[in-house]
Amino acid sequence: MIATLSHHPGRSALALGVFYLLLATPIARDWLEASMSRHMLVQMPLLVVIGIIAARLVPGRTQDSLLIRFGGAWPCVIAALFASSYWMLPRALDAALTDPWAEVAKFLSLPFLVGFPLVLAWRRLTLIGRGFVWTNFFSMLAVLGWLYIVAPVRVCNSYLVNDQENAGWYMVIASVLLFFWWLGTLLVGGGVGPDKPDQSGPGRTFA
Amino acid sequence: MSLAKRSVLISALVTSLGTWVFWWGTDGFTAFTAETARRVEILRSPRALPDVTLEDQNGKIFHLKDYQGKLLAVDFIFTRCTTLCRSMGMIFKQIRDLIPQESLGRDFALLSISFDPEHDDPANLKKYGEAYGADGQIWRIARVQDKAELQSLLDAFGIIVIPDQFGGFEHNTALHLVGRDGRLRLISDIDKAIPFAEQVVALL
Known part of the structure; x- marks a missing residue:
């Protein structure tokens, strides 16, 4: 989808912007935030994906100069780790529903502090670096899902307790499926993992 | 560099x-x-509460402000609740029984507030109260009839009520203590009834 999009970067950027605004409409927010599963496993990933697509629409040379300005791959990865973990806190989830500023922070940070910097960093990450990002993500998802399943209390005041358990199961299942998919790409792609690094890729990380 | x-x-x-x-x-x-x-x-900065109008199990109208000068234990319930609110009734009863007799009603009172005013009319509130020995003076079971007032009260307490799929509600349940100045000053877990009562006694 991304490859076809980038034939018309201007039009794609416009479509992406419209989609971003659509997600921010009260109707979309109400529906996507009505259940914990949709909030965590649909809305938040979509916001990250918006950041990913936005970064891919940026010309390669600009991406490189941005990456240098940000100090290379690792600051970007670290920012993404912090921002993505923050929105996994039950308290942050509740805050997004009750505090408009938290909602704004969520809509800004997930695309621009998670998706966007990850794409910038990705080309410069070695296989080990990518493996770190992936496995960290899988384990975070699995552990949090498991916590949601076994938690004796309702962790979010805004969500029903069985919604929490469902979200937990979806997270565990998603992490297992994603893990096997990633493992599969490692085996099939001759050990380079999904989305092979380009020529300037492995071995030339900035950090 | x-x-x-x-x-x-x-x-x-x-x-x-x-x-x-x-x-x-x-x-x-x-x-x-x-x-x-x-x-x-709340512990860091006790919170002011809106002065809402309530109706108790005897149909008596009163205000939250009427309790100023007393310590007040507050919980939130709906009488159709078959799970937590039942134990809440038992817990409130336990707290009342732990407070010295002479302070009850004079320096300390209990108030169970229903957030389901449509169903919880005085008759239903009375039924709930009688199940746990709430007398309607020391311990009142009450509803806030005005929707906006109820919401402002729930917001001030930080209570979020969401309908569940069985026609009831899920809500965060806790023991709340309102100080003599009318400010919410302590929130504790419902399984901490004894420490809660000890705190009250220490403040009497």
């Missing part, structure tokens, strides 16, 4: 900023849920 050095420097900066945001967002790594956050915040 070399790129490697810059990278390390910015990484350190991003890490400290990220840690600070986590520290700030969780009250110093103590409150990871909104429920804990609500309790921590």
Whole structure:
């Protein structure tokens, strides 16, 4: 989808912007935030994906100069780790529903502090670096899902307790499926993992 | 500065900023849920409450402000509730029985507030109250009829009520203590009835 999009970067950027605004409409927010599963496993990933697509629409040379300005791959990865973990806190989830500023922070940070910097960093990450990002993500998802399943209390005041358990199961299942998919790409792609690094890729990380 | 050095420097900066945001967002790594956050915040700064109009199990109209000068234990219920609110009734009864007789009603009172005013008319409130020995004076079971007032009260207490799929509600349940100045000053877990009563006694 991304490859076809980038034939018309201007039009794609416009479509992406419209989609971003659509997600921010009260109707979309109400529906996507009505259940914990949709909030965590649909809305938040979509916001990250918006950041990913936005970064891919940026010309390669600009991406490189941005990456240098940000100090290379690792600051970007670290920012993404912090921002993505923050929105996994039950308290942050509740805050997004009750505090408009938290909602704004969520809509800004997930695309621009998670998706966007990850794409910038990705080309410069070695296989080990990518493996770190992936496995960290899988384990975070699995552990949090498991916590949601076994938690004796309702962790979010805004969500029903069985919604929490469902979200937990979806997270565990998603992490297992994603893990096997990633493992599969490692085996099939001759050990380079999904989305092979380009020529300037492995071995030339900035950090 | 070399790129490697810059990278390390910015990484350190991003890490400290990220840690600070986590520290700030969780009250110093103590409150990871909104429920804990609500309790921590109340302890730090007791919160003023709106003066709402209530109706008790005897149909008597009164105001939250009427309790100023007394310590007041508050919980939130709906009488159709078959799970937590039942134990809430038992817990409130237990707290009442732990407070010295001479202070009851004079310096300390209990108030169970229903957030389901449509169903919980005085008759239903009375039924609930009788099940646990709420007398309607020391311990009142009441509803807030005005929707806007009810919401402002729930907001001030930090109670979020959401309908469940069985026609009832799910809500955060806790023991609340309102001070003599009418401010919410303590929120504790419902399984901490004895420490809660001890706190009350210490303040009498």
